[in-house]
């Protein structure tokens with residue numbers, strides 16, 4: 001369960017977003033429905049993003065899933081880009097300046113920083129959650145921890 005940090009002012013920050021996401025996904029376990037909702041939720045609630053969505057593991061290749069933002073690359077090899085690095089290492093990739101990341105795939109030239117969280121359930125790599133921002137250094141360590149918690153809520157709430 002999520003850690004519902006509360007102050008006298010009520011929930012705030014990622015604790016609030018976690019509670020909102022749990023409520024949004026409650027009662028539905030379909031993957032496409034929940035991934036579509038999650039993309040729209042992150043895109044509208046986090047701010048300063050130009051892309052938010054999923055790439056799915058299809059036989060060791062990443063294939064575009066539900067997302068919000070401009071049209072994007074459809075297939076990404078595990079050996080390519082920030083998404084491929086997250087899939088291969090199964091470690092979140094927080095990239096302050098994508099132009100300094102060797103092999104970064106520029107789907108949208110507006111992207112300057114990126115956070116990619118691997119989605120792993122019961123040892124299986126389901127895919128990755130990819131967030132792009134037009135601002136260099138958009139994602140802090142706090143953002144990473146918060147978005148990893150949101151990804152975990154999605155995995156728990158969804159049949160995969």
Ligand code: SME
Nearest residue numbers: 072081082083104105107
């Ligand atoms: N920039 C990503 C590709 C996906 S798009 O940003 C939507 C990468 O380097 O893996």
